[in-house]
Amino acid sequence: MIKRIQFAIGLGLAFSISHLPVFAQNKSTLPLYKNAKAPVESRIKDLLSRMTVEEKVGQISMPLGWPMYNKNGNEVEVSETFKKSLKESYTGMLWATLRADPWTKKTLANGLNPELAAKATNAIQKYAVENTRLGIPILLSEEAPHGHMAIGTTVFPTSIGQSSTFNPELIEKMARAIAEETRVQGGHVGYGPVLDLAREPRWSRVEETYGEDHVLISRMGEAMVRGMQGKSINSGVNVVATLKHLAAYGAPEGGHNGSSINLGLRTLHQFYLPQFKAAVKAGVLSVMTSYNSIDGVPCSSNEMLLKDVLIKDWDFKGFVVSDLNSISGLKSNHHVAGTAAEAAAMAINAGLDADLSGIGYGKALLDAIKQGKVSIKVLDSAVSKVLRIKFRMGLFENPYVDPQVAKQKVRNEEKIGLAREVARESIILLKNQNQLLPLSKKIKSIAVIGPNADNVYNQLGDYTAPQAAGNVITVLQGIKNKLGETTQINYVKGCAIRDTLSSEIENAVMAAKKSDAVVMVLGGSSARDFKTEYIETGAAKVNAKAEALSDMESGEGYDRATLDLMGDQVKLLKAVMKTGKPVVLVLIKGRPLNLNWAAENVPAILDAWYPGQEGGNAIADVLFGDYNPAGRLSISVPKSVGQLPVYYNARYPEKHDYIEMDAKPLYPFGYGLSYTTxxxxxxxxxxxxxxxxxxxxxxxxxxxxxxxxxxxxxxxxxxxxxxxxxxxxxxxxxxxxxxxxxxxxxxxxxxxxxxxxxxxxxxxxxxxxxxxxxxxxxxxxxxxxxxxxxxxxxxxx
Missing domain, CATH: 2.60.40.10 (Immunoglobulins)
Incomplete structure (x- = not known):
């Protein structure tokens, strides 16, 4: 008897899904590629023989996914945009279908909760299977570096905090949770881990990395791959992991995101590639190229990287995908291609299999094939790698998910507890003069001050979806949860991260004076807002002349010229310190910042990076001694941008001092204190x-x-x-x-x-x-x- 799962899809139409192929069940009439018992390689060969050139190109083109559905109350249906894309472009992949943020303009109101997300992906699959000549299911890729970037999912600390745990086993556990939340909603590929070596803290994407050391990054990358992919990508709870970004993206000239990198082949192999190799050896099935060039060769058309290293040296078995618009960027950004067809040919001939954008290949690749710039053999090789994933995941047999399972599994109590655990282990005790910490839970009054003390989105980092009220525990709320009604808590924001027009420093000083101790929460923000402009790749567009400054000073596109605390934050800190009250500084941020004055004058400092949705509870656990911190810095904290680069594992000869200061960082890689010895x-x-x-x-x-x-x-x-x-x-x-x-x-x-x-x-x-x-x-x-x-x-x- 065939086991069947019943659920609603689209406009509420109920239908059954068999665990046998979704196509006709009469084996004698089945094409070989629809036969679940046939070898995968035979199925790929059979399907390729039936496909037109246009259908093949469609399989490796990945347009943006969020316009592909329409939400109607509690039901979801495919959009006309998707129908058109499928009919005209033979689309085989979608990116970020469930993504919600100011760039996509998907909000809590018009976006999808986990149950509706599952209905949306089911609707997409049903339409693709039933309304195309060959019935090929869609491969859905989703952003998932510190949680699936969709509404209602669990938000973990960003990667720079994950690596500060120095605990790969915990990160593997976290990756399993992220994979399950992604897969039960219908996603198949999770973008992450980010393995860029961060040697330039001015760069806007430091928060997405595991820091400055390739060995630490390697262990974290392996853990993420093991957790996301599991033992079988056909398990129903695992996804394909995608490594980002190949290669050397994290040390751009001047800190400019996507800028060129100039380094020798020996440096590339010794420091920038080992973490990718380790993840490939761990079995990763997808790799994304980076925007930058290396010694004048763009990574998206770099045959040495994509063929010689990735396939010949490392025996990589998965598929390579471009970063968004990076194929088109060969013409528009790097100026190494004269036409879109030339750019497409350069990329696919170099070994780049799939186009994240839908415009890098598509018509441009068809033109390149017609012009003889790309052979059918090269095309078939790329298409077969994508089809292989679809077959291995069992999508031809069952492309659907159960919305009720998504509702139950996403952001449940177990995963919320795990988010708190990762956050606690990521917190770094930088200073604890005279054992000021932990604070007593019997304290009669405490002031909680600062722009990040009670700001939900400043706590979460980039690549985070909108959050429903109550989902995120801020530091203020975490302290309230810890102390209850017995302690007087005096909260004042004090100032914004960047804007100086609404600072309330006097009120903050008054709150401090009437309190027994002060917790100040400063730092930075990667919180996108609906006023920010974005370029085509989704990176934020910096507008230094904007009348009202957002808090955003980190996150993709927000590169820095200095690393100073922005706005009135230092002014606020100095004013509160003058009260003479015991002050604990808590830092929430995405990159190392200038802490020179704080390190000299503030008695206790905690670094929490972006600690995720349970950050407030985790920080309170550390502040009041319910958890003894053991996080370690995964990137060095400089005294000045003039010291950069300041990573610990520089080559000989040893650095000598400057006229103004020594060459050592303020806090070195691996540093972190404890409440014990x-x-x-x-x-x-x-x-x-x-x-x-x-x-x-x-x-x-x-x-x-x-x-x-x-x-x-x-x-x-x-x-x-x-x-x-x-x-x-x-x-x-x-x-x-x-x-x-x-x-x-x-x-x-x-x-x-x-x-x-x-x-x-x-x-x-x-x-x-x-x-x-x-x-x-x-x-x-x-x-x-x-x-x-x-x-x-x-x-x-």
């Missing part, structure tokens, strides 16, 4: 030539009176090498929980890949020689160190 002892190193590993042991003890977690970090230095290497390089780390007085032996296994260098012959090699191992709590706080020797060189590949 830890002792490192007994470093042991044992080489194991037979297994080609180096085994490391240390004893770690919690020497304080509070339970806590320590992030143990292993750094390596090549005492001598054939090419110039960093002064130190993170190779391993572990987040370890220890009760007060508890001691554990912590072990690490160093593998050849941890020691390899890209040598003068452009080969990966472990060189014979002496290596210096350093163990500590940050890149600048080494507790134990010792040498070991590798006696024989080895070419790895």
């Amino acid at each position: 830890f002792a490192y002892q007994n470093l042991q190193i044992a080489t194991n030539p037979g297994q080609k590993t180096v085994n490391v042991k240390i004893d770690l003890k919690n020497t304080g009176s509070t339970d806590g977690e320590e992030v143990v970090q292993l750094y390596l230095r090549h005492q001598q090498s054939s090419v110039v290497m960093p002064v130190k390089q993170l190779i391993k780390f572990k987040r370890v929980a220890l009760k007060s007085g508890e001691q554990k032996t912590i072990t690490f296994s160093i593998n050849p890949s941890d020691l390899e260098i890209y040598n003068q012959k452009m080969q990966w090699e472990v060189e014979a020689g002496t290596y210096h191992l350093m163990v500590g709590s940050s890149s600048d706080d080494i507790q134990l160190e010792k040498d070991f020797v590798v006696h024989h060189s080895a070419i790895l590949r």
Whole structure:
């Protein structure tokens, strides 16, 4: 007996979905590509043989998805725009169908909740299957870097906070939750993780990255891929992960988003590509190209990246997709193509399989084929990679989802709790003079001051959908939840992030004076609003002359010339500090900011990045001692933009001081304090030539009176090498929980890949020689160190 699922779709029409193919069930009449039992490669070959050139091009063109449905009360139907796209362009993919934000102009009123989202994707699939010659289902890609960017989903901390947990296992768990929320609403591909190496904090998209170190990024990327894709993308709860952005996008000249990158091939391979390789080896099935060029070659037409490295060297098995409009950008931005057809030919011939925009390929690619610039063999190769995902996901058998499951699974209590857990682990204690923190829950009065103390959207970061009232717990609300009615809470906003026209500094000072302690919540914002203008790619358009300034000073398109706290924030902080009250500074932001004055004058500082929807509860947990912070900086905090770049793993020779200041960051990579103390002892190193590993042991003890977690970090230095290497390089780390007085032996296994260098012959090699191992709590706080020797060189590949 065939199991069937009943649900409503479109205008409320009920119909049944079989777990057998949605097409005719008579096997004798089935084309091979519709036979679920046939090998996937045979199905692809059969389907390709039946497709016209126009249908093939349509399969790899991905127009914007949010215009493709119409909402009518509690039902959803496909739009005329979708019908036209399917009829004229043979559309096979859609992007951001469920996305809602000021750019898409989808709001809580006209957007879709999870149940309606499932109905919308079902309507799209039903129309595509029943109204096209071949009945090919649609592949739906969605933004999902810190939660599915759709209404009603769970909002986790942004990636820069995720990496500050130094806990890949937790991030994998989070990725599973994001994947499930995306898949049960009908999405198939989740855009994320972002693996860009962030070596330029002025760049607007730092918040989307995992920071400045490729090893940390690699571990986070692997965790995201494992969590999103699971063991099978046909599970009904997993999605294809898409790596962003290949490659070297995170260190643009002058911090300008999408600007050119000038670096050598050895630097590219040693620092900018390993995290992508690690994610490919973890099985990722999709990679997105970046907007920038590398040494004059745009990444969207870079055959060396897309063929030589990705496929030949790494054996990548998925498909490559452009960033939005980046194929067209070969003509309009980079000026390396003279026509749209030339741009399409350059991209697909270089190995770029799918076009995110719907205009980079489409007619332009058809013209290129007619002009002989692109062969059918190249086209078939690209199309087969997209079809392979559709077959592997089981979309030809069942392209639908159950709206009731979406209603139950999206943003449930378990996922909200997980959002709080990730937020707590991401919080970094930067300073705690005289153990001001944790504050007592018996405090009689407390002032909560600052532009980010009670601002929902400033807490969430870019790529976040509109939020219903009560979904997001701000710092003010989190403190209220923690203290209840027994404490007098005096809230004053004080000022905006950027705008100085409505500051209320005197009121803030009055609130501080009548309170026993002050929590000040400052920082930045990536909160988009409906007044902001956007360019075609969705990046915000900066308008420095706008009469009313939004809070937005970070997020895609908002590059900075300085890293100072903007507006009247420093003025507000100094005024409150003059009251003499104990002040705790909480930072909510997307990039490192200038904290020089605060670091010198404010007794306690917490960095929460963009902590997501449970950020207020998580911050309150840390403020009042219900959680002992153990987050670590995944990117260094400079003293001045004049120091940039200031990442910790710079190559030799060591940096020397400037006339005005030293060359060290204010807070280094890996830095973070705790409410307890830890002792490192007994470093042991044992080489194991037979297994080609180096085994490391240390004893770690919690020497304080509070339970806590320590992030143990292993750094390596090549005492001598054939090419110039960093002064130190993170190779391993572990987040370890220890009760007060508890001691554990912590072990690490160093593998050849941890020691390899890209040598003068452009080969990966472990060189014979002496290596210096350093163990500590940050890149600048080494507790134990010792040498070991590798006696024989080895070419790895």
